[in-house]
Amino acid sequence: MALIVQKYGGTSVGSPERITEVAKRVLRWREKGDDVVVVVSAMSGETNRLVALINELNPEGLAREKDVILSTGEQVSMGLLALCLQAMGCEARSYTGRQARILTDSAFGKARIREIDASLIKTDLDAGKVVIVAGFQGVDADGNITTLGRGGSDTTAVALAVALEADECQIYTDVDGVYTTDPRVVSDARHIPKLALEEMLEMASQGSKVLQIRAVEFAYKYDMPIRVLSSFDDGDDGKSTLVTREEDIMEEVMVRGVAFNRDEAQLTIKGVPDKPGVAFDILGPISDANIEVDMILQNVGSDGSTDFTFTIHRNDYPDAMRILQETANTLGAADCSGDQRIAKVSIVGGGMRSHAGVASQMFEALAKDGINIRMISTSEIKISVVVDEKYLELAVRTLHEAFGLSAEAA
């Protein structure tokens, strides 16, 4: 008998019919003899409806009040699923973030889980009940409702799985796992049945939207296996991707997949005095404005000045450009420029640690197809390049084929 934590996303609980399907699936796991804790998102569309109401009244209002409003979406889903299970003769009990004792810090809108006291949930499980927990939310030390930010339900599920010492955390979504790349871009992308957490971390942060990066980080830290499954499969024998910490998976193949993301924009400041502290002078004000910087590139200058390029989320582009222009004036830089039509493409795989030449193989493949590389960034298990957005699909397909990821190459 295993203890399973299952998370169902917004489309999986998007209607009474979908909720009924989820309840049937939970029952099937129960009938196998497993204990099940279910984490639910808000019904699809609900969070957007609430955000629209907020934005109509006061988009700049205190995040505490926004969290109070946004947290209701998951609260409705959890109650509906409990009612549905009860109708099927299964004892079920729902918990808000507070009732599940998910204690967070007070960073409203992007709170971090500090601690979970799972004793109440354990008592219910011991009594044979299915426990349903609202995802995405918690409570701070003062009793305020907090939310974990978009996609926070994945984090709730993994954190609960850790607190309950569950055997597996299952993330049900609208796809049946992780693929070598997005099948909408490369039609013969292959399903990956097993993946290392480190690889998933790079795949997720590079734009594969199957799992939230924070949830993967949490799973990595506490060694919790995650399984990604589709809630739209009829049975439970469908495909899935198991994401674990097992070291040996990492070495199996050189390149696991191709991730990409077109949410970034690039900013460049030219002719900056090449002296210690200049990176902080440029990025400090950006960070003060709560804008996250992804890739950073500094050319070594020859005439005592240097060029500095970095990427940010595209939504932050107008703010970042305004701040950078102020900085340019202060530093006496020559010029500022930017580009929103860029895309980042990455190859990810634990195997590349022990294989030399992966980077040059990547650059060669791109060059053959005439794709110019604008920025490069590397880590132990991934290489990312920034290219013109118009080349995105071509670059993904080229790399997918070059590293033998396509189905016929398997």
Added chain:
Amino acid sequence: MALIVQKYGGTSVGSPERITEVAKRVLRWREKGDDVVVVVSAMSGETNRLVALINELNPEGLAREKDVILSTGEQVSMGLLALCLQAMGCEARSYTGRQARILTDSAFGKARIREIDASLIKTDLDAGKVVIVAGFQGVDADGNITTLGRGGSDTTAVALAVALEADECQIYTDVDGVYTTDPRVVSDARHIPKLALEEMLEMASQGSKVLQIRAVEFAYKYDMPIRVLSSFDDGDDGKSTLVTREEDIMEEVMVRGVAFNRDEAQLTIKGVPDKPGVAFDILGPISDANIEVDMILQNVGSDGSTDFTFTIHRNDYPDAMRILQETANTLGAADCSGDQRIAKVSIVGGGMRSHAGVASQMFEALAKDGINIRMISTSEIKISVVVDEKYLELAVRTLHEAFGLSAEAA
């Protein structure tokens, strides 16, 4: 400087525009120097939306889960109003029933308030903040979310006013107070500026839907003045009805108003053995089925048997009739009959305590217009009659005129 508790119903917060109007009104009270605590209902339509979702999945499910779902409506309203006040530069803070420490029993769906610890709210008021509380909800001793039943927001407002020792509890609704009868039935119905709580209690329980009966009972018990106002008046100089416990108002006029209700149905069991305990034999099973009985009438029989008639809510008619037929079989009664096309019309007024002949004046007026009386029930300050439903409007107009309540008679 006064402390005012204001309650806004569903239509008053039914859209972002309406919420903005509420915020403006709260600000006007603040600018007068008053402290304001606001209790809000769910946006109009929202509770019905949630009920429809519940009914689609499991109308018979546990009330605990239904309360979890239903309580979200008020939580959204309170957050939106807080955001709106913040946008207007007013510090505001929202509280769920739990955060406001509204402790109830565990009768989910119809919980009773046991205790309110208002210390947190007082601290916020002392700091100059407007406090917004979700109506209709509380928390039980185990931390479960409870709801007080439909219209429970009025009760929340009065209970908070009592706990905070407020100067007045203002109930904003879509009408500007209590009238001598429903203006939709009698076009020259007069506005009542001041009313005794006992009279309001009878008006409310007799079907005047301006205030919830439980809220009035609460106000009566703790001597809290209630003012009924319209949130659709532009200024704050509109009409209102003040409902207080002052004894002298009661004696001012003989009959204060005409209340009516067409939600009842009548059941009769004939030829019941006339012996002690028969009333309990008949009404016990009805009460066991959680059906509330309103009027009860037992004829004195001459041949050792008696007829027994009572009224219930029309929704309970099929259940009650089935139960009554079983009882008739058990008791060996002659016959059961029922009628759903009835209406109850009442005259209410503290003055009738000291005026003889009010009842006969009422019966005379009805007889003159050919309206047959089917049942009569009296209390210290009201006389109710049951008539055929088709006579309802005629009976109301007749009594309204007979007791000099019309505008021209003033």
